[in-house]
Amino acid sequence: MEIRMLRYFLTIATEQSFSKAAKVLHITQPTLSRQTRYFEDTLGTELFYRQNKKMYLTESGQLLKKRAEEILLLNDKTEQEFLDRKQEILSGHITIGSVEADNSDTLAMFLEELIAEHPQVHFNIFSSTSDVIMEQLDKGLLDVALLLEPVSTKNYEKITLPRQEKWGILISKESFLANKSQITMEELTGIPLLCSPRYEIQKMMQSLTTEFDQEKLNIVGTFNLIFNIFSLVENKVGAALTIEGAVANRNTEQTIFLPIVPEIKTNCVLVWKKNALLTPTVNAYIEKFKQAF
Structure with missing residues (x-):
């Protein structure tokens, strides 16, 4: 508790x-x-x-x-x-990388708490895909990061967040699929898809189609941040493979999210470099996740 x-x-x-x-x-x-x-x-x-x-x-x-x-x-x-x-006042700077996900609000919530407790702390949030964020983390440009699995974390300390991210597709309301409430992997094999360029994501999705006569997903384009793909989805260039948390709070009047069934869920993880020398500010932020999860 x-x-x-x-x-x-x-x-x-x-x-x-x-x-x-x-x-x-x-x-x-x-x-x-x-x-x-x-x-x-x-x-x-x-x-x-x-x-x-x-x-x-x-x-x-x-x-x-x-x-x-x-x-x-x-x-x-x-x-x-x-x-x-310990009479010293916690101050300093923390740089956080984050994917677009439902768990982003957890990252923000603990940051709110940290700032409320220590107003002298300053922060910077960098949003991108897990691959780009890990590159920045490895270079020492980020202190901690929120990543979306599947992702290799062998070089990092990590905390797995309990709330899972649900996968599905974002489609236009004018799509022939708009009357559906969910979609199967078998049905996806005939649809032009927009997907993350991350190898781990594409491999995960392609592996789920093996039971359908080795059919492969028709990926016609890739994207890193979902913001740039809405107009392509609305104009029916393709359906975007994404997680629900990345689109849940967007203005989606012209689009619909269809969850994949059976459900495909992955976790988000908070990571930081192994054996890294962390500042008191970064340690205080990580400690909030440790206490919670």
Whole structure:
């Protein structure tokens, strides 16, 4: 059970509102709502119910409230004892690489926490594909990175994030597939596809077609960031093979995401170079992921 989630839980219980609690915690309301749902799923019980536009504790929530207050009191006391021994102010710079994925919000959430706790810290976020990000990481231009599997991490320390990324295709609403809610790998073999240029991704997808008489996917073009491919999808040049998290928050009025069935899911990983000399700022950021996952 994460200390961070216990703080979130008690703040919601006090404020009786997700929006008010989010302001107190200095995070966004969607982030707080999502984390709370995940917390309830982990515990296997509902902690809140809504009545008259306010959030109230369920019986399970009331039990957790008492325990959470005791745990946080002890935690805060312990942390303060160590802080008293270390009076220096954490400052510095952190450079983060990130793929386009649903897990990007986790990366941002912990960065929000770090900045809220240490306003002197500055950051830079570099968005690209896993291959380009790893190249920057190897050159020492990035401190940590969020990558999408499949990817080789033998040269890195890593933390696997639990929320998986779902694969599918992005199509035009005018496509003949627009009336479908999902698509199979067999159906994909006859469709012009736009795909990541990463060898690992193409190999993973091609390997899933072997049961269909060795048919191969018809990849007519490649792309690195999904932003540049929307107009090609809308104009039916091809369907884009991508993860749902890369397009979920985009303006997709002219496009539809179809998940592949049976489901294809991969994880995101936070990585940093093995044996690297990390600054206190980078260590503090990584520690948030270690405590959470």
